[in-house]
Amino acid sequence: MLTITSLAATKVQEFLDQNGRPAAGLRVRVVGGGCSGFQYQLALDDAASDGDQVFEQNGVKLFVDPRSALYLDGTEIDYVDDLMGAGFKFNNPNATGSCGCGESFQV
Secondary structure (H helix, E strand, C coil), rough: CCCHHHHHHHHHHHHCCCCCCCCCEEEEEEEECCCEEEEEEEEEEEECCCCCCEECCCEEEEEECCHHHHHCCCEECCCCECCCCCEEECCCCCCCEEEECCCEEEE
């Protein structure tokens, strides 16, 4: 299961509202790339695709394709705003390592 914190959900909802898509959801994918092998990809999507897992938490819909779900099980999406910058942070218990910048991971 994929979870999203209330702060991250608020940021997603703000972004959806700013883009005139308040009913859309957040597609969360794992794709090959980055210096550690895999990276997260976020996109707005109006509806789930066939086979997607759909989660709704804190007022935000999350869409996850079957392949990405294998890597995201138990992951929490949070939002951080600190001296290093602001953005979404993935707390993934399946990751065995990550790159120095935190943009990619390995399993």
